[in-house]
Amino acid sequence: MKKARIVFTIFIFGIFLTGCKNESDDYTDPRGTDYAGSESCVQCHQKQHQTAIHSGHFKASLPATKENILGYFANGKNTFVYDKNTRVVMEERNDSLYQVLYKNGKEIKAYPFDVIFGFKHAQTSGYWKNHRFYELPISYYKSINNWATSPNYSATKPDFNRKIIKECFACHSSNIASKYVTTASTETYTFMGMEVDDFMNKNTLLYGIDCERCHGPAKKHVQTHLKFPDLKKTQNMVSFRNLNRQQRIDACGLCHSGGDHTKLKSRFQFKPGESLSDYFKENQRSKDTLNYDVHGNQLGLLSRSKCFQKSQTMDCITCHNPHQDSPKSYVSYSKICISCHQNAQHNAVTLKTISKLKLTNNCVECHMPKQDSKAIRFQQSNSSAVTSYSLRTHKIAIYPTAKK
Ligand code: HEC
Ligand code: HEC
Ligand code: HEC
Ligand code: HEC
Ligand code: HEC
Ligand code: HEC
Ligand code: HEC
Structure with missing residues (x-):
């Protein structure tokens, strides 16, 4: 439906902040009363909390x-x-x-x-x-x-x-609410679908990607486990272990499959277990697989690898701990490669280019080489040279020459 042209506008301030508070704590989450906030998790999930708060996501x-x-x-x-x-x-x-x-x-x-x-x-x-x-x-x-x-x-x-615009926050933060615009004549809180994408309420910004951005609202989970501390079985919380492969991939692909799709719903609404096809629709650009950029589209590139296509199990968590940044050394990744490729054979030419040790410790250097981003370039002060941003490709494959 085509949106009506808005002549008079009223701005409504943080209405969702007025939800009633739980008397047992004084934390109010701008996402609503279903949310408990990351600090509430530390008492029971110290290990995840300790690493996650120092991660790139946070x-x-x-x-x-x-x-x-x-x-x-x-x-x-x-x-x-x-x-x-x-x-x-x-x-x-x-x-x-x-x-x-x-x-x-x-x-x-x-x-x-x-x-x-x-x-x-x-x-x-x-x-x-x-x-x-x-x-x-x-x-x-x-x-x-x-x-x-x-x-x-x-x-x-x-x-x-x-x-x-709000899109940037939708991949880089846990919440920011739009200010809404209604017509002056209605003077109600019905939004009429008129969300203005670059008009935001900065008081509702939650920095970084926090626990509940990935796990969904956890207030009930926290309350139940606080009330019944002897319960060992997870209550009121989606378990990634019970999700199928597509659902697990979608939970990461929400922010790691580029920005080219036609958007159907805001990324902020996504909860684990949901399907990305309810959020994105393919279009000409998002289907242009040959031009997937190394920046921001890890899922698109991974999907083009034989490893991903031919194995039943590979997803992002195969190689990444979602609570921790990637390790500095590639040895740990190589172990993961070898777990599926015990019998990988390299021919005499390849073997000659590199020592046996390096060959087994550094699969990534050759099969996921660094590549220049076409989307991100920059220039230094007083210089006309354009520098490309380079990242490792997630298209695992055989490359003729690998950039170090
Ligand atoms: C009062 C204790 C308590 C608090 C607070 C708590 N949890 Fe839990 N949580 C548990 C228990 C108990 C389990 C089940 C055993 C386990 O996996 O540790 C669990 C399990 C989980 C799981 C695993 C689900 C699965 O089965 O795979 C996730 C995810 C989780 N909690 C997220 C959170 C988040 C996010 C917060 C903070 C918003 C939080 N929890 C706060 C007690 C708590
Ligand atoms: C980037 C998304 C992301 C963020 C942020 C995140 N988690 Fe997780 N979490 C996951 C995924 C994915 C799994 C499933 C891991 C697996 O199955 O190996 C998981 C698993 C868990 C589990 C089950 C035990 C385990 O470690 O596998 C707990 C408990 C948990 N998370 C708590 C938290 C808490 C607490 C925070 C915030 C401090 C947090 N998570 C932040 C994605 C995330
Ligand atoms: C809400 C958006 C969002 C979701 C969901 C998300 N990510 Fe991210 N992820 C980001 C952003 C933004 C960064 C860049 C962080 C930075 O500024 O360095 C990032 C960074 C990363 C990094 C690099 C971290 C490092 O420093 O080594 C890895 C690996 C990663 N994400 C994996 C995952 C996986 C696996 C999942 C699913 C369990 C996931 N992400 C879910 C937005 C997201
Ligand atoms: C579709 C999700 C998405 C959107 C939209 C998005 N980003 Fe990102 N951004 C990412 C992911 C994922 C990474 C980290 C991995 C990578 O570079 O591929 C990242 C990385 C970055 C980095 C470098 C961080 C690092 O150290 O890796 C900056 C800076 C950044 N984004 C700024 C922005 C700005 C500004 C906007 C809006 C103009 C924006 N992003 C929009 C997902 C997104
Ligand atoms: C979950 C299992 C799994 C993991 C983990 C895995 N792969 Fe694979 N990989 C496969 C499968 C299956 C194929 C397809 C083999 C075939 O076609 O016979 C494959 C194919 C390949 C190929 C051939 C690609 C081509 O285009 O011909 C290379 C190279 C490769 N993998 C390297 C790696 C590297 C390097 C890693 C670690 C970064 C890795 N793989 C991790 C399962 C995996
Ligand atoms: C076969 C192993 C493997 C799989 C599967 C995998 N990654 Fe990675 N990922 C890597 C390696 C290796 C790096 C490079 C780490 C580094 O250079 O520090 C990396 C880096 C990243 C980065 C940081 C970008 C950079 O270059 O610093 C992000 C973001 C990321 N992965 C997201 C994902 C997402 C999302 C998925 C699932 C769609 C995924 N990865 C699946 C191995 C993997
Ligand atoms: C010096 C770069 C280099 C390193 C390091 C390297 N490879 Fe390769 N790999 C190649 C090249 C080049 C080919 C294609 C020619 C050949 O077979 O030697 C290849 C082929 C492959 C193939 C497809 C052939 C087959 O046997 O199915 C797989 C799988 C593979 N590599 C996995 C790995 C794994 C796993 C590691 C780490 C333990 C690794 N590679 C380390 C360069 C490298």
Whole structure:
């Protein structure tokens, strides 16, 4: 149904925050009263909690404090030069952090770092203005340990006006509510399906991907186990062990299968056990398998591997502990490869290129090589060279030459 043009608008503030609180604790979750919050899990699941809170998932978005920002603010390391008259300087002022635009040595405007996205390889930041969120033009990249242009931004002209829409939060956070728009004439809380995608209530932001983002609402689970501490069997909680392969894959594919699909429902509504086909519809772009990018589409690439197609069991958890970042060494991955490939034989040519030890310890280097992203590129200060972001491909295959 085509949406009616809205002439007069009213903005309704955080209505879902008014739900009644449980008298036994004073935590209120912006997602609603079905949610208990990650801190409530620690008393019974210390092991998962201890590792998960330090993982990339929990840090997929963070408040932009000095501790959380990886880039430098010290003189000499904090300036991006656009041209001889124009520069952006990363500055700390009274405990707040800014990207400050200078023209001919004169300050034009200081834009605050409010929220950061990303942790493992790169960090992009943004600032709030009137319930909209705008990306800052300079980001930090670990591969160069330096600031450079935000993905696909110009290196000759700073742009502070690019909006970061709710979609980014839907993959990088656990909650943010849209502000809703209704027509003035109705003055009711019926939303009429008119959700405005770039208009958000920042007070409802839950940073990072938390326990319940992956496991679903857990308030009842917590209450039951608190009340009956001797119960050993899981109550009121979806068990991944009881999900079939497709359901397990979908729970990760929600955020790891790229952004090209036609969206049917918000990613925020997804609960484990649900089917992604209720959320996404294939279209021309999402079906363009040859152009799947190494950034963001691990599921798409993995699905193109023989390992995935020919085995009955492979899913993301085969190789990844969902509560922990990937290990630094590839030996542990090789063990997983070998568990299915005890009899893998390499021919004389391959064997000659590498020692036996390396061949058995580093399957990943050759069969999941690093590849350049076509979606993400950046430029460094005072440079016209365009650098690609590179990640390991999840299309496990035989490659002629592997990039180290
Ligand atoms: C009062 C104790 C308690 C609290 C608090 C608690 N759980 Fe549990 N949970 C259990 C028990 C007991 C089990 C069953 C035994 C086990 O797997 O540890 C369980 C099992 C689970 C499972 C495994 C499901 C399965 O069968 O595979 C998940 C997932 C889980 N809890 C998530 C959470 C999350 C998320 C939170 C916080 C929002 C939480 N739990 C808080 C007691 C608790
Ligand atoms: C709500 C979205 C979302 C879901 C669901 C999700 N991820 Fe992620 N995942 C992300 C984002 C965003 C990052 C990037 C984190 C960062 O900033 O470094 C990430 C990072 C990762 C990483 C890299 C972490 C590291 O530092 O080594 C792995 C591995 C991963 N996810 C696997 C999984 C698996 C397996 C599942 C399913 C059990 C899953 N993800 C579910 C959004 C999600
Ligand atoms: C469809 C889900 C999805 C959307 C939408 C999305 N991201 Fe991501 N993003 C990811 C995943 C998954 C990763 C980590 C793995 C990778 O790079 O493939 C990631 C990585 C990143 C990283 C690098 C983090 C790291 O260290 O790995 C940054 C920065 C980032 N995203 C910012 C954004 C911004 C800004 C937007 C909106 C313009 C956005 N993302 C939209 C899923 C998403
Ligand atoms: C990125 C998604 C994701 C996040 C975030 C996450 N989990 Fe899990 N969790 C899973 C998956 C997937 C499994 C099933 C693992 C398996 O079967 O091997 C799981 C399994 C569990 C289990 C069952 C025992 C085990 O370790 O397999 C418990 C308990 C649990 N999670 C608690 C938590 C708690 C508590 C948090 C937050 C501190 C959390 N999880 C965060 C995805 C996630
Ligand atoms: C769950 C089992 C499983 C795991 C784990 C696994 N594979 Fe496979 N892999 C398979 C199966 C099944 C095939 C198809 C064999 C066939 O066609 O006879 C395959 C095929 C391959 C091929 C041939 C690909 C081609 O295009 O011809 C390579 C190379 C390979 N795997 C490497 C790896 C590496 C490296 C790892 C670890 C990163 C790995 N596999 C993990 C099951 C697995
Ligand atoms: C056969 C093993 C295997 C499977 C299955 C697998 N991965 Fe990975 N994954 C890896 C390896 C190896 C890396 C590289 C780790 C590194 O370089 O630190 C990786 C890295 C990642 C990263 C971080 C990107 C980067 O380059 O740092 C994400 C995100 C990720 N995997 C998500 C997934 C998701 C989602 C699935 C399921 C669709 C999945 N993986 C299935 C082996 C696997
Ligand atoms: C130096 C790069 C390199 C390393 C390291 C490497 N491979 Fe290979 N692999 C190749 C090449 C090249 C081929 C194709 C030519 C051949 O068979 O030697 C191949 C072929 C394969 C095949 C398909 C042939 C068959 O026997 O079915 C499998 C499976 C495989 N490798 C698995 C592995 C596993 C598992 C590891 C880690 C224990 C590994 N490879 C380590 C380069 C490598």
